[in-house]
Amino acid sequence: MSDEVATVEARVRPTLGAIASIFARYANTTFGGGSATIAVLKEEVVVKRPWLSQEEFDLNYALSRLTPGTNLLAFCTAAGWTARRWRGAVVALIAASVPCSLFAVMVTVFYEQLHGSAWFQAALTGALAAAVAIMLSTAWVFAAPHLRAAPLKAAVIVPSAAALSLLAHLTPVKILLGAAVVGLLWPVARPKPAPPEVAS
Amino acid sequence: MIKFLILLWILIKSTFTSFAGLASLPEVREELVEERQWITDDDLEQSVVITRTTPGPVGVYVVSVGYMVDGWPGAIAGWIAMSLPSLVVILLVGYFGKRAQHPRVGSMLQCVVLASASLLVLAAIPLGRDALDGPLTIGITLVALPLLLTRKVNTLWIVAAAAALSFTGAMIGVAQIERSGTLARPADSHPAAERPAVIGQAARHAPGFVTR
Numbered sequence: 328m329s330d331e332v333a334t335v336e337a338r339v340r341p342t343l344g345a346i347a348s349i350f351a352r353y354a355n356t357t358f359g360g361g362s363a364t365i366a367v368l369k370e371e372v373v374v375k376r377p378w379l380s381q382e383e384f385d386l387n388y389a390l391s392r393l394t395p396g397t398n399l400l401a402f403c404t405a406a407g408w409t410a411r412r413w414r415g416a417v418v419a420l421i422a423a424s425v426p427c428s429l430f431a432v433m434v435t436v437f438y439e440q441l442h443g444s445a446w447f448q449a450a451l452t453g454a455l456a457a458a459v460a461i462m463l464s465t466a467w468v469f470a471a472p473h474l475r476a477a478p479l480k481a482a483v484i485v486p487s488a489a490a491l492s493l494l495a496h497l498t499p500v501k502i503l504l505g506a507a508v509v510g511l512l513w514p515v516a517r518p519k520p521a522p523p524e525v526a527s
Numbered sequence: 528m529i530k531f532l533i534l535l536w537i538l539i540k541s542t543f544t545s546f547a548g549l550a551s552l553p554e555v556r557e558e559l560v561e562e563r564q565w566i567t568d569d570d571l572e573q574s575v576v577i578t579r580t581t582p583g584p585v586g587v588y589v590v591s592v593g594y595m596v597d598g599w600p601g602a603i604a605g606w607i608a609m610s611l612p613s614l615v616v617i618l619l620v621g622y623f624g625k626r627a628q629h630p631r632v633g634s635m636l637q638c639v640v641l642a643s644a645s646l647l648v649l650a651a652i653p654l655g656r657d658a659l660d661g662p663l664t665i666g667i668t669l670v671a672l673p674l675l676l677t678r679k680v681n682t683l684w685i686v687a688a689a690a691a692l693s694f695t696g697a698m699i700g701v702a703q704i705e706r707s708g709t710l711a712r713p714a715d716s717h718p719a720a721e722r723p724a725v726i727g728q729a730a731r732h733a734p735g736f737v738t739r
Contacts, residue, residue, distance in 0.1 A: 355583045356683055361548060362647045364583070367682045386627050389639035390619040396542045396612025397586030404613040405620045416617055420610055427583030428590040428606045432599075434577045435591045441580075445697060451580055453667055453693025455658035457686045460671035462651035467676060470644035473637050484638050488645035499646050500546035503639050510638030515630040 338377045341410050347422040349376070350403050354423035355430070358458035361399030365391075366465035368406070378410045381472065388469070392503050400424055480513060531600045534565075538589050538608030548585030549575065555592060565596045582686075584609075663696045 341349075349371050357364040365388060372378040379387065387409060391402035400423055407419025434441060441447045474481045484506055491497045491505070537558045541551035552571070559565045574595065578588035586609050593605025626632045659665050667689045674680045 353683075356686070358582050358686055360585050360650070362643065362650075370682075382627060382633075383624075385636050385640055386624060387616075387620060388643070389636040390623060391616055392639060392643055393546070394612065394616040394619060395544065395546055396615075397548050397584045397609055398546075399548075399584040400586070400610055400613040401616040405616045408617050408620060409624075413617075416614070420613055424584075424587075424606060424610045427581065427587050428602065428609070430581050430583070431577055431587045431590045432594050432602050434581055435574070435594050438573060438577065446694060449697030450690040450694040452658065452660075452664060453689040453691070453696075454582075454686050455654065456664035456667040456693070457671050457689035459651055459655040459658055460668045460675055460685075461682060462647055462654065464672060464675035466644040466647040466651075469640055469647070473641050477634075477637055480634070480637060481641050484641040485645040488642035489649055492646060492649055498546075498550070500550075502646065503642055506638040506642035507635045510635035511631050513631075513634045513638070515634060 338380055338383075341376065341378050341415075343411060343414055343418045345376075346407055346410060346415055346418050350407070350419045350422035351426055354399060354403055355426040357461065358454050360458075360462070361397065361402070362469070363458060363461040363465045364399050365402050366461070366468045368402070369468065372406060372410075379406060383409050389507075393500070393507070480510075484509065530597055531604055534559075534593060534596055534601055535604040535607060538593060538604055539611060542586070542589065542608045543612050548578070549588065551586075551589065555589070559592065559596065566592065570595050663693060667692060 350368070353367050353371055354364055357367050369384055369388075373381060373384050384406075387402055387405035391398050391405055394401035400420060403419040403423040404416045407415035407417070409415075411418075470481065470485070488502050488506060491502050492499070497505075538551075538555070541554035541558070544554065545551035552575070556568070556571055560568055560571060571592065574588045574591035577591045578585045581587065589609050590602050590605035593601035593603070593608075595601070597604065623632055623636075627636075655668070659668060671685050671689060674685060675682065
């Protein structure tokens with residue numbers, strides 16, 4: 328798997344039209360919920376088009392999970408803001424939210440017909456099977472860089488989050504806030520002092 | 528106009544006080560089903576099914592709810608309520624972005640991303656339990672997973688191919704049954720015809736969906 332991503336300095340400043348195009352296309356057509364869609368967007372805006380660096384992506388994704396409302400839209404807004412500030416944020420938000428809203432209204436209007444259509448349901452079954460794969464691959468795409476960079480942290484956080492959800496039935500936001508606190512308190516390795524310059 | 532404003536206030540209040548797509552459901556139900564009786568539990572259930580059957584964020588259910596309550600103005604109220612809280616993230620990114628190089632902030636973000644990945648695997652389990660009901664759907668998942676991990680094929684193509692495969696499978700299945708003379712109506716022929724009810728049950732167990 329390629330993990331070549333841009334650094335903050337090397338990233339490209341997209342046009343507003345490009346932001347609208349990418350977020351409208353990918354935020355409105357991916358099944359599997361917000362995180363799965365964000366994984367697809369990561370491929371588009373971090374790997375294929377260097378609009379965001381890996382660090383900026385992590386920042387946007389983590390903070391979008393701690394923002395009220397819909398995480399996916401928060402991520403799109405944050406990514407748009409990082410790329411083009413306010414105009415980018417507004418364009419990304421509108422592009423990510425208007426088409427799916429219109430589609431939801433259309434399905435609401437024609438719900439009875441679609442509900443009774445075996446063809447629609449069959450196509451949906453296949454799309455949802457793909458969504459399961461998307462969600463699992465998303466978890467790997469998100470976690471992989473950190474599993475390599477901080478294996479000890481991963482060994483503590485990943486099973487703890489699962490246990491808190493399954494056994495203590497904590498809501499996701501409480502688990503994520505807990506993870507944020509653990510991250511803040513985690514011992515930080517002090518940078519090694521630079522070797523003393525040898526007097527010539 | 529008054530109804531629009533009340534609906535807008537209720538939906539904004541619900542989305543601003545929740546932290547995931549469906550987490551606002553209890554508040555929405557309390558206000559719109561129990562107190563005002565503008566929609567029924569069945570309508571709310573239907574809106575959740577709709578959001579599961581359409582791509583994009585699950586939070587889009589508020590647009591469907593808004594449309595049920597007040598037509599197009601209600602849908603606009605739902606869209607505003609769904610979108611507005613997202614702008615809060617700009618304040619967070621503005622604050623933490625300046626401190627992103629600090630090791631403790633980096634460590635915090637790392638832990639949140641790792642915990643999110645863990646929760647995502649858990650979220651895939653109930654979806655898989657509902658969606659993977661036969662060899663075809665299991666096969667779709669098993670083929671799609673390595674393709675996604677190797678990034679060799681665009682996700683949109685994978686979703687489209689999966690839908691087309693399942694659709695074709697249903698067509699062939701129906702044709703075979705029709706030839707044997709045991710089926711009159713295609714809508715009753717495929718187990719997937721029951722999918723919305725199943726998805727509805729799964730959605731009912733989604734975090735935050737509380738029916739009292």
